[in-house]
Every structure is written in structure tokens, then in C-alpha cells.
Amino acid sequence: MNPFIQNILAITALVLAIGFLITKFFLKKKNSKKACGDDDCGCH
Template sequence: MIQEILVWITFLTAVGFLIKKFFWKTPQKSGDGNKSICGKSDCGCH
């Protein structure tokens, strides 16, 4: 009984993690996290 509950909790956590990783796209911040834009343009930040 308790083992089944722990297995379901682990399974649902894993599925939630995979959904978040592959399907849930979070918008990127325009600050430090987006270095590709700063590298392509000459913004004078270096």
C-alpha cells in the first residue's frame, strides 16, 4: 500500500519534470540569460 503510493508519487514527479523540460517553454529574460543577442550585435557591453 505505502509502496504503491511512493511509486505513483515518483512516477508523477518524473512525468511532470519531463513535461516541464520538453513542452513548457519559459520566456527568456533580456538580461544576463540571453548572451546570444549581445554576441551578435555590437552593443558595447564588453
């Protein structure tokens, strides 16, 4: 396999990996109002 293609594949893998990690840890879903107890936690 051409080294150029190998580099392209490797960089694609890197971009996908970074994209996955950012989505997983930094783009969070909206908080649910139901996620807390029935008093004192200030979300009601």
C-alpha cells in the same frame, strides 16, 4: 513496509517524473529578441 505505501511512493515518483519531463520539454521559456543575428532572420 506496507505494500500500499510502496505503491503510493512509486506512483508519487511516477507523477513527479512525468511532471518534470513535461516542464522540461513542453513548457518553454519565451524567446529572447536578442537570440538572432543582425540580418535576414526576420526577428528585428
